[in-house]
Amino acid sequence: MEQLAWLPTHPELGAAITAARKLPEAPARLAEAVRLAGFRRDFTATGRIDKLAQAARQEGAAGGLTPLRLAILASHTVDHLVPAVRVGGLGRRVALDVHVAPYGQYRQALLGEDPMLAEFAPQLILLALDAMDSRIELPLDAGDADVAGAVAARIEELRALWRRAKARYGAQVVQQTLVAAEPQLFGSFEALVPASPYAVTERLNTAIRAAAREEGVLLLDIAWQAARAGLAAGFADPVRWHQAKQVVSPVLAPFYGEALAAICGAVAGTARKCLVLDLDNTLWGGVIGDDGLDGIKLGQGNATGEAFLAMQRYAAALGRRGIILAVCSKNTEAVAEDAFANHPEMALKRGDIACFVANWNDKAGNLRHIAKTLNIGLDSLVFVDDNPAEREIIRRELPEVAVPELPEDVANYPEIIAAAAYFETATFTADDAARGRSYALNAERAAALEQATDLAGYLRSLAMTMVAKPVDSGDLPRATQLINKTNQFNLTTRRYTEADTQRFASDPDSVMLSLRLRDRFGDNGLISVIIARPDPALAPGEMLIDTWLMSCRVLGRQVEEATLGVLAEQAARRGATALVGEYRPSAKNGMVAGHYEKLGFQRMNPPEGAETGATFWRYDISAVQAPDHFIEVEAA
Template identity: 70%
Template sequence: MQQLHWLPAHPDLSAAISQAKRIDDPLQRLHEAARLATFQRDFTLTARLDKLAATGVEQHAAAARLTPLRLALLSSHTVDHLLPAIRVAGLQRRLALSLHVAPYGMYRQALLADDPALDAFAPQLVLLALDAHDAPLQLPLQASQAEVDAAVAERVDELRLLWRRARERYAAQVVQQTLVPVAPPLFGSYEALVPASPRAVIERLNAAIRAAAREDGVLLLDLAWHAAAYGDGLAEPVRWHQAKQLVSPTLAPLYGEHLARIAAATAGLSRKCLVLDLDNTLWGGVIGDDGIDGIQLGQGSPSGEAFLAFQRYAAQLARRGVILAVCSKNDLHVAEAAFAHPEMALKRSDIAAFVANWEDKAGNLRRIASMLDIGLDSLVFVDD
């Protein structure tokens, strides 16, 4: 599986890192590390980028305009091999992440008893990175649904106590990792129909964790939902028994990516605006040449249906609060007229900033940011 496939591929990231190591100025070296962190990278290249940035982050985070954030990882599985990936994914988002790892399996003690090291670190973000091996619910296979629900409620109450202590002691935002099923199915396709089957219990527990987190203002690193994308690198029995690793080193960049997204959001670094090109992005063809009846959009062709599906996704993003803008090399009246197409899922009224002219797109993106009074780093631009 290609790691971080949505990022651009570098022609030779290894050579670029080697060249950056020769930069004498640590601030300049840090800037270059942050730039290189925006490319696809595997576990080895991620570790090299982490080393490249290390000295510069310690000395020049403020000068590099990086936002500092202290993140504590309290885990029931080994996470040390994930730390470089977490830091580099943070660097990609202009975050200077300081990480503290509590002793293996001691997450309860860290929050409920005295932990001078954690107190001195004073985390702003606390991740409870738990796994399904930790404190499994001891239920016989013949247990009823009511017995399962009672055991799940007891476990969630314990987690809520830990969440509460993290907030009380450190005023920290808490992130709870959901549990990835580890036991092989006992009942095949009937697993979900047996209340106390191992996988059914984990599914029920995750549902309860999500509900409690929503009520308590706790964020989720929903590893259970991401499990399909991780593939065989997650919860492998051999790796678990050898090193208590839930996440394979090969998938560390992906884990770091998911966690850094949450960390960036808590630091106010979320993207706020989706900027859309028009021709061959919202529809197939060129509106100025093909006319409103000639573009590919909607039912009847694979490409038309694909463009419609993308528009519907953008419309859903708008409904959840993402600002939509248009940046297109086009005549304004021609571009706006296209929104009268009968199969357009997006309407002209959905677009908060509409810029269509023949000027440079980079300049137009700056203009859109100014119109919306947001930073350039708040924009995501989609272009064919």
Template identity: 55%
Template sequence: MLSWLPEHRDAGACLRQAQAAGDGPTMLATARMLAGHRRDAQFTNRIDRLARAALAATPTPALAEARVAILSSHTIDHLVPAVRVAGLHRGMVIEVHAGDYGQFRSPMIMGCPWIERFAPHMILFAIDLPALLEPIPLSAGRDAVETSLAHIMEELRQLWSLARERFGAQPVQQTFLPQASPLLGSNEALLPASPWSCCARLNDLLRQASQQGEVLLLDVANQLPGIGEGRLYDEVRWYQAKQLVNPLVAPAYGELVARLAAAVIGRSRKSLVLDLDNTLWGGVVGDDGVENLRLGQGSAEGEAYIAFQRYVARLAERGIIIAVCSKNDHATARSVFDRHPDMQIAFDDIACFVANWADKASNLRHIARTLNIGLDSMVFVDDNPAEREIIRRELPEVAVPELPEDPAGYMQCIADGGYFESLGLTSEDLARSGDYTANNQRAAVRASTTDMDGYLQSLDMTLTAGPISSFDRSRAAQLINKSNQFNLTTRRRTADELHPLLEDARNVILAFRLRDRFGDNGLISVIVARPDAAWSGGELLIDTWLMSCRVLGRGVELAALCALRSAAVQAGATALIGEYRPSGRNGMVEAHYEKLGFERIAADTPGEETFWRMSLQDGQVARHHLKLELTI
């Protein structure tokens, strides 16, 4: 089970030792560590009990929080511990609230006090097909079947819409599992009214709805059979306990839910960092030479490495940042990219290339600093078990998949790990890898320049500020939900939740795009300023201010403040109120408002947040080196 995770030599003894200690932080650290190892359903439940005891003794752990409500037509309680443990593996405390058995309609339609109090980030609809679809005669034609399935889709769309509008949650729909065996075998599609065909067709309609942004999918029908053990659907379990998902595959199910929860709260990984020798190609280039590496057609191993490189290139194409961390001579390692005809990854596709003889933990820290990302955004791939173990020990924030011995399994191992779960794909995602490569070029210019002002001027930067257009709404929501470090309040909002804010003429909402002589960085910052009852009518509260970390250190925040001041004055505001809410990950902006010239003010509201004021009737923003284009 969970083959991409390493095995623990004595997990049971480790768990018992933590239980005996009875210390909250120790128990939680042990639970997190064990959650990152292979585990069956029984041991997963033991880890969950340890974690629940630890959290009861440690009420405010320094972990991200995700709240998941599950509305199901079948028994789901046996899967909840696995969801929580999979969340720990990803650095999250996932609170799960499962609704009453069979109650998935009425909480949405009639309202539900417990969901309102729980305030879930996402609502998962786990529904079996018999709960929605009456049996259809096998003689029914395709049109009749399509009509019945259209009614089901209309009902599901209503539930998704209510999840957003009534509870402000991201709806997630579990795909349907075929509970009936095929009647015609391989040619089941000839019977459009058969239960098996109806299930397959309804899943196709769900995927179309997902492509159109109506809902996120928990695609158990496609993904669980590949990463579980035992039968996904067991008739005995169904008839005895109405368990649609076999308890034996609970750990794999929990992983799927936790991945989506991580994506919803912005905890998906961003970067794939690769070793070279025996990871991207077979052999050691320093010993074997470029000509003798095992890479290319004609051998099973060489073809496996080509397939893996193509997979990496596709990840880069969809926006994953590719980096290299190798113990190697730099020039020798690079020569493979320059000379080998079968390389599928170009050197220019790599955002940060580190090949030296330093320890890899130090090099990974360097790569994180260079790319302006956190260690918890990285996945490190290395064929060497010793190197993997060192990184897991030294940098537990970094995800390290347990690669199989055969390179033919590398792709599936990374895919099964689900590190790069995404809520959608934008044009900025597709351009992200090139953005980070351009950032390295900027860094090279900076390294050769001793005059910071001269360096910033040489970038020839232009910041465009204006309302969030319909084209930018998805990317803006993505930034709001993923940005953790340069994020003053870490308030999360979906694209649908942004809509009423955008429609309110009293609000000042700006999206910022940055371009320079190396390229277009796309949408890099969002500011939401709105009236608030806690402040006077002439003041706007800066509800949200976030910025992509890849543009730090260029004075963008100064130029953004200029744009915000202009827009606020135009809206009739007399002052701006800045709010900083510490999240455990945004300490880098604790002094943000102070640096910009805001004055700290006392607030009546309790809590750790601080408030800052800047009058719009006087004062000037410090000089910056950006050309500012306002489209308000």
């Protein structure tokens, strides 16, 4: 597959970069760098876009990007990859600051003292190692037990480094897998010799993956990625290795940068979460309004029908993974829905689709409607449409929406969507798997609301139960994910690593709660995380609400009131007499600007050292009555 094949080509990318450099204002130059990062590019163009963006950022431009500090500790040369990583970040709405430790000094940086790394205070640490550094020297006739012991010893060293990175910096650790570098000695027999170079590298990678899962470490799995994309030849090139100790060729820098930036986006909470699908010639061959139910190409029996079926199966699998599925098609709704209800080969079912829009309106307007209906941002959407004209219109009208460039043959659609890594994640839980279904159930709730004669009666009819409990080890991955992904209903938009949330959860003086909500339609899963803690800037007895975030899919159901009651009770148990709420405005959380006032908090003067622009609100636990709501609260 061609590098960055999901990105459209720019007819004059070089000229566009040159023109962008001449823009007088830094914010405009940064915005143009972000836009140009969305086109297919080589090593040289990537470097030029990076220079454009870095210069604008140094002049103070922020561009609404999420900042993230990434440290790369490598056993090989990686400096030539940094521009591609930063530009990949731009495409995911992340402003990456990158620190590269001295070549080969990863052990010293973590186990000794590295003042520059400490001053940088990384939020993400990539341990980029190579097969040469990790070489295990054993006789070729060594047995399986000897190889297993040597691999286990190497993995224990890695575990120690991961734990050290987490303990010292509170950072999320990412481990790069190893690409076999030495020529095969035995040909196809190589894998059957336990101590052969390729067999040892494969065994190390398998052990790295297992240990990373146990330790909460993320993977930059370039061994899998390079093999899958057919780009393995660009890794561990012996010429580049001997000349410059480069494992990744400059030619493959854009590919590597995108792969690492996808992980950064997942950690920063900017990954996409909704796949919006066209219908005609995207989910089936032909036009159902013209060809009829029996005339469309779908299913077993011919190559074209099987390719469309494979596309549907991939979309359905993403839905089972927790990606929200929606439809946006120029079609008559009843005709389009008929295929889902009555075509025997449909792998996607109508119940899989959280929002189904089929009409003759423009698709940009329909995508706005889908985002509003699902209560998510346009920057959460990935729109897949076989029509190049429609793709170009959406890119122009709604630049926030990701629109992959598609090949002629639908057989390649799934691979393109997968390669783009729109839905990269930093965790996967049962709640994630149920997310898509929960959005579909929300449509049923919305229908019930339309039929209700009064809001109070509707809320009472939902028969809601909220389960509130302290965050434990089982909740930590999902709670951390929610903290880093929630942007709209998030009072402070503070971002924390799992190591940070572990400290809050284990601090007896702090309150860290996870809240789940179920009703007569189903389980909404984990819908809110609260962190409240003592703060030296506050008066004795006051507890700061450090983090309060909630999934927007439960808005308008009195969850805020029920949550406040639980929080006040937990704070009182720790001796608090008042809660202090902080609101830090961001580009996306304006919807909660009046949150504390609505709940009965009184505005107060900011404490010493407070962030400029933040407002603070006080709630006297003893003087205010428990909030009124229709939610039954259970403590777990």
